Amino acid sequence: MENDATIIQGAGQGLGLALATHILKHQDDSVVVATCREPEKSSGLRKLKQKYTSRLITQKLDVSDEKSIALASTKLSLQIEHVSLLVNSSGILHDDSIYPEKRLADVSASNLARSYEINAIGPILVLKYFRSLIQREKKSVIVNMSARVASIEDNSLGGWYSYRSSKASLNQITKTIAIEFARQLPKSICIAFHPGSVNTRLSKPFQKAIPKEKLFAPDYAAAKMVAVIDNLTTTDNGSFLAWDGSNIPW
Structure with missing residues (x-):
């Protein structure tokens, strides 16, 4: 059984996969648990498994x-004792049936429900079931992948109703969990995190509007994220932070 481990929920591709790769490459004693819907179909995870063998679960x-989610927690409880870092990386902005709304008339109940299911409900359930893997006496960092467009105060463009509101819901969840965990797990730090605009499938349809210097490669975004995580203290608990460590208004 591993003493400490990093769990990355949504590590089959994109930023989650890049984060797993970065941690395994740069932290020699690290053990990474990479979760996704179909890990056997992720070529990136297969390559990492071949290279890092027992250090990747x-x-x-x-x-x-x-x-x-509950079954994954039960299985992992037999393999690891403590989660030192948990990242909720999965998110949905678009797929074959969903596209960001430009106006109120574009909103549908099904798109809203799907966005909330992936962007807000899933992450809180992950924390519900994985809470038992966080030990009170050890430091633990929980990162919920948010987005700057989730900021209510910073919203000057409108649109994207489902994505904005579901990620804003995730921010509220993050803040509320941070308060609860501060009482139960005094060494825990729970933050919402905006990784910047990252060159992944999620951002593909919108990249023409992003300046080249502001579109990050996944490995660069992962490195920046780890740098922020490494410098967190308990005073950051309940914060909404950007890739450069700056605070984002709620």
């Missing part, structure tokens, strides 16, 4: 299925 976890 892959686990099936469908963030839209509570039973899958």
Whole structure:
């Protein structure tokens, strides 16, 4: 059984995969648990497993299925004693049936429900079931992947109703969990995090509007994220932080 481990929920591709790669490469004693819906289909995870063998644990976890989350937690409780870092990386902005709304008339109940299911409900259920893997006497960092467009105060453009509101919900969840964990787990730090605009499938349809210097490669974004995480203290608990460590208004 591993003493401490990093769990990355949503590590099959994109920033989650880049984060797993960065930690395994730069932290020699690290053990990373990479979860996603179908880990056996992730070529990136297969390559990491071949290279890092026992330091990488892959686990099936469908963030839209509570039973899958609960089962993953049960299985991992037999393999690790403490989660030193937990990252909720999965998110949905668009897919074959969902696209960000430009106006109120574009909003549908099904798109709203799907966005909340992945962007807000899934992460809180992950923390519900994985809470038992965080030891009171040890430091633990929880990072919920948010977005600057989730900021209510910073919203000057409108649109993107489902994505904005579901990520804003995640921010409220993060803040509330931070308060609860501060009482139960005094060495825990729970933050919402904006990684910047990252060159992944999520941002592909919108990259033409992003200046080249502001579109980050996944490995660069992962390195910046780890740098912020490494400098966190308990005074940062309950914060909404950007990739450069700056605070974002709620």
